[in-house]
Amino acid sequence: MPLDLRAVAIASLAVLVVLVGVYLGSGGLRWFDAALAGYLIGVLMAVFATVYRYLVWLQRPPTALMNKRGWESFRSSGRLGRNAIGFVGLVGTNLLTQGFIRRRSTARWAAHQLLFWGCILAAAVTFPLTFGWMHFESVGQDGSEYRAYLFGVGTGTFQAESVVGFVTFHLLNIAAFLVIAGVLVFLYRRLRDPGALAVEREGDFLALAGLFAVSVTGLFLTASSLWLDGAFYSFLNNLHALTVILGLMYIPFGKLFHIFQRPANLGVHFYRAEGELGAPQSCRRCGEPFASEMQMSDLKTVLPLVGFDYRTNSGGSDDPAEPAGNYQDTCPRCRRASVTLAQCARVGGFG
Amino acid sequence: MSRLPVSEQELVERFGPHLNQEPPGGWNHGLDIDREVKTHCCFCGQQCGIKLKVANDEVVGFEPWYDFPFNEGKLCPKGVKRYLQGNHPDRLLEPLERDASVEGGFRTVSWERALDRTVQEIRRIQDAYGKDSFALLSGVSLTNEKSYLIGKFARLALQTANLDYNGRLCMVSAGAGNKKALGMDRAPNPWSDIPLADVVFVAGANVAECAPITTSYIWRARDRGAKLIVADPRVTPLARTADVFLGLRPGTDSALMGSILHVLIENDWLDHHFIDEHTSGFADAAAAVSGYTPEWGASTCGVPADRIIEAARLWGTSDTGMLLHARGIEHQSKGVENVLSCINLGLATGKYGKPGCGVSTITGQGNGQGGREQGHKCDQLPGNRDVTNPEHRAYVAGVWGCDESEIPGKGLTAQEIIEAIHDGQIKGLLSICFNPAVSLPDTANTAAALDKLEYYSVIDFFLSESAQHADVVMPGSLHEEDEGTTTSVEGRAIKINAAVPPPGNARRDWEIFLDLAERLGRGKYFRYNGTEEIFDEMKVASHGGTADYNGMTWQRIEDEQGIFWPCPEPGHPGTPRLYEGGIFAHPDGRARFHGIEFRPPAEVIDEDYPVWLTTGRVISQYLSGTQTRRIGALVEQYPEPLCEMHPRLAAELGVESGDLVTVRSRRGNMTTPARVVETIRPDTVFIPYHWAGDRAANQLTNTALDPISKIPEYKVCAVSVEKAEGHVEIRDRRVTTLQERAAGGGHTAGDPEGRAAR
Amino acid sequence: MNPAAPTIVDPLVGARMFVIDQSRCIGCEACVQACEECGTHRGQSLIHLEFVERGATTQTAPMVCMHCDDPTCAEVCPADAIKQNEAGIVQSALKPRCIGCSNCVLACPFGVPKYFALPDQMMKCDMCYDRTSVGLAPMCASVCPSQALWFGTEDEFEETRSGQLMHEFRFGNQVVPTKVATVVADRTAGPVDVMTADDAPRWQDDPFGLGDG
Structure with a gap:
């Protein structure tokens, strides 16, 4: 695939935006922790690659058209307000609580929720820290009280030994436990169920292994500082950084890219609703409606762009004497019936 | 006495049929299994090999058994979903005694109580009315071992002559025809022919x-x-692609076969050498059909004459040929004659005793073949022996260790037992593996008979519609809960293996009979420590009979993936193909032709009842449906009986597909949706018979019997059809997703009365 | 784990192939029932089977995924969720990616993918990947009583079956080559032309000799 220069430019711009954000948010790098520079580099690379891949993906003809239609449907005249409210609901049900997974399997859903919220929590802590948007300072001399700063603005103080303090300092450990629990449930399911195992792809295990490695090495760091007087800390720190950076760079290339693709599902909801309001497509064979005319028309636009010609006339001319039929105007049931009848005709006949 | 203890609705609420939709643990449960058990499907005489997956002593799924030679992994939908009959909410787990005062009409009792009560009633009735006043009805979904045991139990423990079985509704016409013509009751060929x-x-x-x-x-x-070549009043899925389709009028089969024989003779498409050397009676057969020209056949059967000629040409001029027949010709008051008319075609063209040649019945029930050989048929003793033959009786008495005089004589057949109950000759009944309330013709007549009984006890795993009438119900074992052997459509004895133990307090059927025998004071004849001991006695009892299992052992049967009887001695390889070299089982080695003159059915259409009714099966249901009407996936496939009719008839009646129609006969009437199809004769309607109560096709059928086989005439009677109030939508496919299933589905939808629940 | 499971071998071991001969279908639905026993989608049947037109005929239309060389479904998928594996098997939609738009359901020339509203996803036949990947035949072809659905090597087909294998279908201007084969009497007549299907002759054009066809 040739390099897409437009996507390169936009991805570079995204990297620049992050850099500017880091500079401004960290008070001109005043609060930027140089020890975390490696993580920042990993983030920048991930941002570049994710934006690049997202843009390339959006250019595939079906994706581009669906993207366009999704937004059009969302903005559809007179329903923008209702759609905006619907959008909030869909974010809640589909993106956050992910009810569609629960309907497949409760165990799968629980595992995915553990991973999802674990990752969200970890990201919410580490990204601001890495960018220098958030930092902690001790209050007083004994180091028992801390104050968190967001964009250099002080927030509340808390005692290190307090519950708030414990939770704050262990947010990443909590996230790690959530992620590890999710990974274990997924692995247990897969190893116990030959069916699940069969459709397993290498990428699935890689993603689980990556999340597991990041979480475990993070926990090692905590263990080292809490119980081992910092033994191996430097080594473990490098190891953890390495797993995180590799993990970040894996996002755009592997299974985790679905984090960015999946939200397109929301657009489909509006597209579907819009289609149902419009005219239906009737089957050329049985006459029954089977889809929205809009979606069938979109498909007939997309198909030639991806190399298919399901029209019936030779070359699809505009000659009225040669009407331009299209096999795609057949409903799926009649397609199956037609394939059967056509095959029967080739062996002598049907009932 | 045995009226339903509570309303039918209340019985159904407690005992079902309910639908088992999911394997144990649900669909989302991973298939983490403990073992796979090689056994066979319980639904139909093909007895396909299947592996059952077992986890925690529950059958949770299946796996094709590719290595079993008969079906090489292939299964029909019943086989695929058979595993859902286990772990079923309707499964009977405790003995029950009727008690109208409790919910559901039955209270749970101990085994002691159930067995003692049954034995007391047997004694009371037999003391008052004589031994034969207590009858036993059995079934051929049971293994050979159980069939043998029940035959012996009836004769030596119950000491009644009145033992019969539901094979009487299956292949007795074929059996009788084969015995008369060929001297032996078995399909002459392995299916590999x-x-x-x-x-x-x-x-x-x-x-x-x-x-x-x-x-x-x-x-x-x-x-x-x-x-x-296919002869059928309906264009069945196989008939669709036939080279010659003979869409004959119901009840005219012997006329069709006679006409074909006529054409064979006219054209000399005969094997004279075979006729001369290996048969007798050809002249009688020829004389009987001398007037059966193709034109006569055409007008009698409603089939174009040229197709009769073409069928005869194909049959007569081919070197090899197989004729396969089943209930369509056998379920008639001339079932035996129909079978003999088919055998005549085989004999006339020499199609016996060599590869690719034979006239075979397709046995319907699971152990239809084996079950009738082991002596639980009113006229037979083990080894297909004749209960009236003194030598046969003496041999079996020797094996049983009893005096020959202790073995009762010939008893009544199944339908005759029902009539004898009406007549007051029979006062008590024990039944197992038989649901006469659904499967016998004229269900009103059957139900009335069950209600006249002074005592009725049933052994079953579900509360069948017949068991609803019972005084005591004893929970027996499912096919996968006991081991033994069956004998398939090919005459191949195969091994049934237990996958799981019976649940709750349910018991293996044979153990129940042993306990009853003990309580009847006849335990000395029933000392078995396991089913294999029953087999070992059974094979000795069969020795010297036509169905000789003497050379078989369970081990051999498993090792050799089945053995074809006769297998008279250890080391004998079994006999896949009978009559090799044209040697038949009659003492003179010759087969017999029979002169078959066409007789019309017992009931013919007239002004009041102007339409022929024929009944039959659908792929997703088995017999009276006690098992298959409880498996959700199978019920969805065909949830209720549809009345198939031709568009011509439908137009006369003003009926469209999905309209309810009322079908009446002289016995009763039923209202059910019509399915208007060009695949049935315009003068005939078809209704499948698997359902109970007001959906039973047997409300309409005729109790007329074949004079020899005593099979009822299910396949032909006269009805009237009229349009009724109501319409349902008939789908052309089954629901296939969990979500459609949750929404309720099947081939009919939009039914306000929820009829699909039954 | 299943104690009887053979060791993992290459997908579609021994070049066994899937053949569908719709003309032989008896509509028994053993395939439909067995499909939902498949480990990768337990409880959901992905094979299609329905009457062509029950009023006229018992002919049924079974349909598995034909596994097109260049799958239309994958090309029209906005989410890039439909993948072909090394063996040419077009897999069910990747669950994390599928956005439930139904483009594949509507564009597949064979009418194969199914959209499931509750999980909001497409699922389709993956030729029993859990079975074929360990050298077992797919569920549907294993159980099919008429062997309208058949799984074996090309040599076995030629030894035991009449007809010739055909891997190409025509839909208007579009010829679609598939991995799954169908059966035709004469391969030289070209791809199976689906749009002329309604001209197919009846095998029994007047089964009861009524004289009015």
Whole structure:
């Protein structure tokens, strides 16, 4: 695939935006922790690659058209307000609580929720820290009280030994436990169920292994500082950084890219609703409606762009004497019936 | 006495049929299994090999058994979903005694109580009315061992002559015909002969739905270039592609076969050498059909004359050929004559005793073949012996260690037992593996008989519609809960293995009979420590009879993936193909032709009842449906009976597909949706018979019996059809997703009365 | 784990192939029932089977995924969720990616993918990947009583079956080559032309000799 220069430019711009954000948010790098520079580099690379891949993906003809239609449907005249409210609901049900997974399997859903919220929590802590948007300072001399700063603005103080303090300092450990629990449930399911195992792809295990490695090495760091007087800390720190950076760079290339693709599902909801309001497509064979005319028309636009010609006339001319039929105007049931009848005709006949 | 203890609705609420939709643990449960058990499907005489997956002593799924030679992994939908009959909410787990005062009409009792009560009642009735006043009805979904045990139990423990079985509703016409003509009651061929045939003639057999695996055998013949002839009032899925389709009028089969024989003789498409050397009576047969010209056949059967000629030409001029027949020709008051008329075609053209040649019945019930051989048929003793033959009686008495005089004589057949209850001759009944309330003709007549009984006890795993009438119900074992042998459609004895133990307090059937025998004071004849001991006695009892199992052992049967009887001595390889070299089982070695003159059915259409009714099966249900009406996935496939009719008849009646129609006969009437199809004769309607109560096709059928086999005439009677109030939407496919299933589904939808629940 | 499971071998071991001969279908639905026993989608049947037109005929239309060489479904998928594996098997939609738009359901020339509203996803036949990947035949072809659905090697087909294998279908201007084969009497007549299907002759054009066809 040739390099897409437009996507390169936009991805570079995204990297620049992050850099500017880091500079401004960290008070001109005043609060930027140089020890975390490696993580920042990993983030920048991930941002570049994710934006690049997202843009390339959006250019595939079906994706581009669906993207366009999704937004059009969302903005559809007179329903923008209702759609905006619907959008909030869909974010809640589909993106956050992910009810569609629960309907497949409760165990799968629980595992995915553990991973999802674990990752969200970890990201919410580490990204601001890495960018220098958030930092902690001790209050007083004994180091028992801390104050968190967001964009250099002080927030509340808390005692290190307090519950708030414990939770704050262990947010990443909590996230790690959530992620590890999710990974274990997924692995247990897969190893116990030959069916699940069969459709397993290498990428699935890689993603689980990556999340597991990041979480475990993070926990090692905590263990080292809490119980081992910092033994191996430097080594473990490098190891953890390495797993995180590799993990970040894996996002755009592997299974985790679905984090960015999946939200397109929301657009489909509006597209579907819009289609149902419009005219239906009737089957050329049985006459029954089977889809929205809009979606069938979109498909007939997309198909030639991806190399298919399901029209019936030779070359699809505009000659009225040669009407331009299209096999795609057949409903799926009649397609199956037609394939059967056509095959029967080739062996002598049907009932 | 035995009226339903509470309303039918209340019985159904407690005991079902309810639908088992999911395997134990649900669909989302991973299939983490403990073992796979090689056994066979319980639904139909093909007895396909299947592996059952077991986890925690529950059957949780299946796996094709590719290595079993008969079906090589193939299964019909019943086989695929058979595992859902286990772990079923309706499964009977405790003995029950009728008690109208409790919910559901039955209270749970101890085994002591159930057995003691049954034995007290047997003694009371037999003391008051004589031994034969207590009858036993059995069934041939049971293993050979149980069939043998029940035959012996009836004769020596109950000491009644009145033992019969539901094989009486299955292949007795074929058995009687084969015995008369060939001297032995078994399909003469292994199924591996079908692919070797140059012509396959299927008469009165909806192979695709009732013996589905046989379809692949027929296609293997066709792949070699064989021609296919199908005679059926309906264009069945197999008939659809037939080379010659003979869409005959119900009840005219012997006329069709006679006409074909006439054409064979006219054209000299005969094997004279075979007729001369290996048969007798050809002249009688020829004389009987001398007037049966194709034109006569055409007018009698409603089939174009040229097709009769073409069928005769294909059959007569092919070197090899197999004729397969089933209930379509056998379920008639001339069932035996129909079978004999088919055998005549085989004998006349020399199609016996060599590869790719034979006239075979397709046995319907699971152990229809084996069950009738082991002596739980009113006229037979083990080894297909004759209960009236002194030598046969003496031999069996010797094996049983009793005096010959202790073995009662010939008793009544199944339908005759029902009539004898009406007459007051029979006062008590024990039944197992038989649901006469659904499966016998004229269900009103059957139900009335069950209600006249002074005592009725049932052994079953679900509360069947017949068991609803019982005084005591004893929970027996499912097919996968006990081991033993069965004998398949081919005459191949095979091993049934137990996958799981009976749940709760349910018991293996044979153990129940041993306890009853003990309580009847006849325990000395029933000392078995296991089913294999029963088999070992059974094979000795069969020795010297036609169905000789003497050389078989369980081990051999498993090792050799089945053994074909006769297998008279250890080391004998078994006999896949009978009559090799044209040597038949009559003492003179010759087969017998029979002169078959056409007789009309017992009831013919007239002004009041102007339409023929024929009944039959659908692929997704088995017999009276006690098992298959409880498996959700199978019920969805065909949830309620549809009345198939031709568009011509429908137009006369003003009926469209989905409209309810009322079908009346002299026995009763039923209202059910019509399915308007061009695949049935315009003068005939078809209704499948698997349902109970007001959906039972047997409300309409005729109790007329074949004079020899005593099989009822299910396949022909006269009805009137009229449009009724109401319409349902008939779908052309089954629901296939969990979500459609949750929404309720099946081939009919939009039914406000929720009829699909039954 | 299943104690009887053979060791993992290459997908579609021994070059066994899937053949569908719709003309032989008896509509028994053994395939439909067995499909939902498949480990990768337990409880959901992905094979299609319905009457062509029950009023006229018992002919049924079974349909598995034909596994097109260049799958239309994958090309029209906005989410890039439909993948072909090394063996040419077009897999069910990747669950994390599928956005439930139904483009594949509507564009597949064979009418194969199914959209499931509750999980909001497409699922389709993956030729029993859990079975074929360990050298077992797919569920549907294993159980099919008429062997309208068949799984074996090309040599086995030629030895035991009449007809010739055909891997190409025509839909208007579009010829679609598939991995799954169908059966035709004469391969030289070209791809199976689906749009002329309604001109197919009846095998029994007047089964009861009524004289009015």
